[in-house]
Amino acid sequence: MESRRVRGESNTDGMAERARGTVTSLASMFPAEEVRKAAERVEEAIAEKRKEVERFREFISDNSNLVNLVQKLPEELHHDVMVPFGKAAFFPGRLIHTNEFMVLLGEGYFVERTSKQTVEILKRRGKYLESNANAAKAVVEDLKAEASFFGSTASELAEDLVEIREELSDEESDASVPESGPHEQGSNSYEGYKGKVPNQDEEYARIMARLDELEKEELAAERADDYDEEDTIPADSDIFPEKSSFSDEKSTDSMYSGQNLAVQSKDRHASTEEILGKRQEDPHFLEQLNDSMEQLDGLKVQSPQKGDKSSMEIQKSKHDMNTSRIAEVDPVHSAVKESRQVPPLQSSKPSHDSLKAFTGSIIEHPVNLPMKPGQQSGTSSQVELLISLSSLPSPSMLFFYAIDNHNDHVSSQRIRFTHLSNLFRLLVLNLLNLFRGSRCGKDSCLQAHLPASRTLIWTLLSLMNIIAFKWLYYKYIKTFLSFSSSILGFSFCPNSVYIANL
C-alpha cells in the first residue's frame, strides 16, 4: 500500500493538480453481510425467472402438439374416441365434424375456424410465446451475470483486496483506473442492484472532459469562421494599424465602457476579470483592459448583438494576439461558459468592435464598407442607426470612415449624407438626453455621471460637424471635426438612451 501511495505522490509532483488518494479495503466498502444478502436475493430472482422460462417452454411444446393434432383430425371423416364423462368416466363416442374447430381467442371469445385456419392461429400464438420466452431467458442471463459478480466480490473480500481511488487528471486516472476498475465496476452494479444511482465520478469526469472538448471545438470553429471573414476584408488591414496607433486608448475605453450597457449578469463581469488575470503576457491589451475595467465598474458587459459583430472582425495584424488568446481561452473555457467567452473577447478588442460597429451603422455587411456603403443609406437608415448605436461606434470608426471618404469620391456624397443624417440624429438625441438626464438610472446612463458642460461641448461639436459636412469643402477640416465630435459624442452618450429615445 505504501508503495502505491508513493507512486501517486511522485506522479503528482509533475502535475499542476494535487492528487488525493484514498486507500480503502474492500471489506469496509462492501460489508460482507450485505454482499451475501445481495447474492441471495439475486439467486432468488434467478430461480423465479427460470421457472417462468420453464413455463413458457411448456406452453410452446403444448402448442406444437396441438398443431399436430389439429392437422391430423381432418384426415378422417369421423374418429372413434373415448369421450370423458365427469371426473372418472369415459364412454365411447364419435368425433364427426372433423374440420370444424371452435378456437378460443382469449377473454371468452371463440371463433369457428377450419383446421387450416386453426393451425394458423396456433402458429401465431406460438411465435408470441417464443418471444416472451426469449425475453425471460435474457433476464435470466443478466441475473446470472450479477450473481457471478457477487461471487467474485465475496471471494475478493476473503482475499482482503484494497481499493485505491485517486482524484487525478484524465491521463493519470487512466493509469489508476485499471487497478480499481473491477472494484468500481462492482460497486456500480452492486449499487445499481440496490436501486441507487451507480457511482458516476468517473463517468462524470469523462463527460465533463468531453463537454470541454466540444466547447473547444465550437470555439475553434467560431474562430475559423472569424478568420474566414477576415480574409474577405483585406482592405481593412492597411487601415487598422493606423487606427491602432492613433487610437486614444483611454477614449476608446471610456467610449467602450459608455457603450457597454444593457443588463448583463455580474458573472460576465467576473469572468472578464478572470480572463484579465490570465492574460499576463499581453501588456498592450492588459492596459486596455484595465482601463476598460475601471470604467466598467458598475457597468456590465456588452450586449450579445455586439458580440456577434465583434466576433466577425479581427484584424490580421492582431492575429498573433488572437491565437494567443485562443490558447488562453481554451483553459479558461472550462471555467467560463461559452456565452461568456464572447464578452471577454470583445473586451479585449474594443477598437475592433467599435470600428466594426460603426460600419454596421451605415451598411449591413462589413465587407461592403469600402465598396458600396451608400447602398444602404436609403433603406432603413433609422434601423441602421439603431444598430450602430446599439453596437459600438467610435471615433476611430469615423476616422476610418473619413479616410474612406477621401478615397472614394464616387460614393462620398452618399456617405456624407448618411453620416450627416446620423450625426444630426445623434445631436438631437443628445440634446434630448441632456434634458432628460435625470431620468436615466445610474446603471444605464453614463450621462448622469458627466457634467452638463461636457454635453454642451458635445452638442456644439456636433453642430460644427454638421456644418462642416454641409458647407465646408476642406476635407480635412471636415474629417477632423467629424471625428472629434464623434469622440466626445459617442463616448458620453450611452446606447440605451439612444435606443430608448429612438
Next chain:
Amino acid sequence: MASSAAFRELQRDLESKANELSKLQKGNPPGDSLLHTMIASHHQRRKTYTIQLGENELVQKELDLLNEGANVYKLIGPVLVKQDLAEANANVRKRIEYMTGELKRLDAILQDLEEKQNSKKEGILKLQHRLQSLQAGKAKA
C-alpha cells in the same frame, strides 16, 4: 461541559423518540407497512390489468384477421352465445381503451405512493444520521 453533554443527551432522546414515533406511524423502516401494502396492492392490480390488456390485444389481432362470414361466440358463464363480428370487435376495442385508461390512472397513483414512501424513508435516514452524529459528538466529548 456537563451542561452541553446533558443537552446532547436530551437531543438524542428527542431524536430517538421521534424515530419511534415515525416507526409507529409508518411501520418498520424500511418497510413502512401501510404504504407498503398499498403499493403492493396497486402493483398487483396493475399487473392483472397489464396481462388482460395483452390478452385483449391478441384477441383484437385475431378478430381483425377473420373474414366476414366467421361465427364468433362469447362464453358467458356456461353458455356459448353467438355474437356478431362487428359487435365483438367493438367490445374488445372498448375494453382495451378502458384498460389503458385504468393502467394510466394506476400508474399515477403508484408514482405518488412511491414518492411518499421515498420521502419518508429519507426522513428516517436523516434522523438516523443525526442520531449517529450526535452519538459521535457525545463520544468525543
